[in-house]
Amino acid sequence: MSPAAPAPAPATAEKQQQQQQSPLLSQPLAWTHKAARAFSSPTIYPPTLPFECGGAREFSSYILYALIAGVPYMLKRMFGFSLGTYFVVAALLALPIGGLSLVAHSWIVSAPTEQICALPNEPIETYMTVLDKELKAKYHGYNKIPMDEFFERYFDGDIDLNGDALKMFERRYDWAIFPLTVRVAKFFVLQWIPELLWHSKKQDETQVRDHYDRGDDFYAAFLGERMVYTSALVGDLSRRETLEEMQDNKMRDVCERVGMRSGDRHLDIGCGWGTLVAYAAKNYGTDSVGVTLGRNQTAFGNARASEWGVGDSARLLCMDYRDIPRRPRYHRITCLEMAEHVGVRKFQEFLLQVRDMLEDDGLFYLQIAGLRGAWQYEDFSWGLFMAKYIFPGADASCPLNWVVGQLETAGFEVRTTETIGIHYSVTIGRWYENWMRNKDVIIKSYGKRWFRIWEIFLAWSIIIARQGSSTCYQILAHKNRNAFDRSALIRSPLGFEKPSGSA
Numbered sequence: 001m002s003p004a005a006p007a008p009a010p011a012t013a014e015k016q017q018q019q020q021q022s023p024l025l026s027q028p029l030a031w032t033h034k035a036a037r038a039f040s041s042p043t044i045y046p047p048t049l050p051f052e053c054g055g056a057r058e059f060s061s062y063i064l065y066a067l068i069a070g071v072p073y074m075l076k077r078m079f080g081f082s083l084g085t086y087f088v089v090a091a092l093l094a095l096p097i098g099g100l101s102l103v104a105h106s107w108i109v110s111a112p113t114e115q116i117c118a119l120p121n122e123p124i125e126t127y128m129t130v131l132d133k134e135l136k137a138k139y140h141g142y143n144k145i146p147m148d149e150f151f152e153r154y155f156d157g158d159i160d161l162n163g164d165a166l167k168m169f170e171r172r173y174d175w176a177i178f179p180l181t182v183r184v185a186k187f188f189v190l191q192w193i194p195e196l197l198w199h200s201k202k203q204d205e206t207q208v209r210d211h212y213d214r215g216d217d218f219y220a221a222f223l224g225e226r227m228v229y230t231s232a233l234v235g236d237l238s239r240r241e242t243l244e245e246m247q248d249n250k251m252r253d254v255c256e257r258v259g260m261r262s263g264d265r266h267l268d269i270g271c272g273w274g275t276l277v278a279y280a281a282k283n284y285g286t287d288s289v290g291v292t293l294g295r296n297q298t299a300f301g302n303a304r305a306s307e308w309g310v311g312d313s314a315r316l317l318c319m320d321y322r323d324i325p326r327r328p329r330y331h332r333i334t335c336l337e338m339a340e341h342v343g344v345r346k347f348q349e350f351l352l353q354v355r356d357m358l359e360d361d362g363l364f365y366l367q368i369a370g371l372r373g374a375w376q377y378e379d380f381s382w383g384l385f386m387a388k389y390i391f392p393g394a395d396a397s398c399p400l401n402w403v404v405g406q407l408e409t410a411g412f413e414v415r416t417t418e419t420i421g422i423h424y425s426v427t428i429g430r431w432y433e434n435w436m437r438n439k440d441v442i443i444k445s446y447g448k449r450w451f452r453i454w455e456i457f458l459a460w461s462i463i464i465a466r467q468g469s470s471t472c473y474q475i476l477a478h479k480n481r482n483a484f485d486r487s488a489l490i491r492s493p494l495g496f497e498k499p500s501g502s503a
Contacts, residue, residue: 041234041237042239043234043237043241043426044466045166047467048171049173049174050116050117050467051111051117051119052111052114052115052376053111053112053173054106054109054110054111054112054376054377057112058109058110058112059109063101067097068097071093072086075089099188103179103180106180106377109377111173119173120174122171123142124139124140124141124143124145125162127168127174127175128162129162130158130159131157135153135158144175145175145176146178147172147176147178147385148184148384149181149183154452155449155452155453156449157448164436165456166432168459169456169459169460178380180377184381195395196343196344199342199343199346204341204393205320208341209295211391213296216273216296217445218450221438222438222458223434224244225244226243226247226275227273228250228275228276229272229273229337230250231424232246232249232250232427233253234249234423234426242430243434246426246430251275251279254365257363257365258364258365258476260286262285264332265286265328265330265331266289266330266332266334267290267291267330268335268336269291269324269354270292270321270336270337270341272297272336273300274314274316275301276290277301277305281305281310282308285313286313286332289315290314291321291324292316293320298317321338324353330357331361331362332362332363333357335365336367337368339366339368340394340396340397341393341394343396344395344396351407352410360479360481362479363476364412364476365475365476366407366474366476366477367475368396368473369397369471369473370398370399370400370471370473371398371471372399372471373399375469378469382460382469383470389453389457390453397470400419403473404475407477408480411479411480412477412479413479414475415476415489416475417476418473418474419471419472419474420474421466422465425461425463425465425466428458432455432458432462439451442454
């Protein structure tokens, strides 16, 4: 990669006036031409300003370790306590020191020097209109606003956008910064950590029902006809597939991956509105059961199964996953983007339960959202926003190595893994388009605040999934038993049917 080009001089008053009179520029400017290269598929939402943020590469673990060891040692010298007490104090202070180090570093870190584009260096008024006088006094001209300050004040009505949210977020590094503010730290300590440590049945039930029982019309406004709230799969790169086509691609892919056959007992944990349950029963002849805590989802899914003529072989149960009857065992178990809500503390217990419910020759399909290990500070900002407003309690979104390790510890053998973040980006892009088309209906039924929360969630997440900040993994696993017939899962090597040559 080449170094970033020098930032252009501040815009003239005439240029600022022209920009304020018109919405966000719809076409990339000269400084983005190198970044906005043509993508090979019309279905992808291409980046226009793929700027890199500071993060793990700039954060020194050695300095952190020195602080964790050095601060307690200074206290030991000051107060003269014993070596044993020193280790106790070091253990107690490790997390606070680590947290404060991240907070401090997030405010002082510089962007990486290796960039493929330069920021346009436009005033904040190009992107938004700040209505609150006190806020405008702090953030005007070239003063960038912390991202959490922006979305909180946008939700409160103190800021309006000067154009489309997605176009604005493509250029977010020109108007926003991503430090860990006091507000973010307070949410992390007082809400996120307690939820991570607890995850009781009551907590999970309250969070799920408050979220998913808001109203089916709310979710239909962006999920569309299929009512599937998980990543779809792009099947044809040569054209712009519809959301429904892509969700059908995904459901077909899942059923084929686990080898669903007529008569198989199939369990879908966290089934949402039950579309996969009804799809498997209708197209593969399975006896499918879906489990969800959402009352509206249960009613919707059972009605859909009846409508599709599979009411006897596809049914939804409204219950906590911990209460699922474990016998008879299931030939196929699927879990699509629900395991995140199980939580880190309960994850191993959940996998052991799945293993106990699965037949010895059965297959387990896990589709789970995850985060990249080589984090950037924007990843933290987005993740905590999601935890606060969109998916509370979904703290088991982790890097792939953690998920695979948990599966292996629980007695599974991981057969295949695939990262489908770019598919998720396209899926969310279709959701965003649906949401914006239904803007007036949503505002009328749920108010401007709810519309704005989902507007930012969807616009930002298109980019987050595309750039790998958060992604999604498809994992196929089975019990790690000596007698398992692994030969049944052999697939032909790529290019096997049309060999290009031999060694």
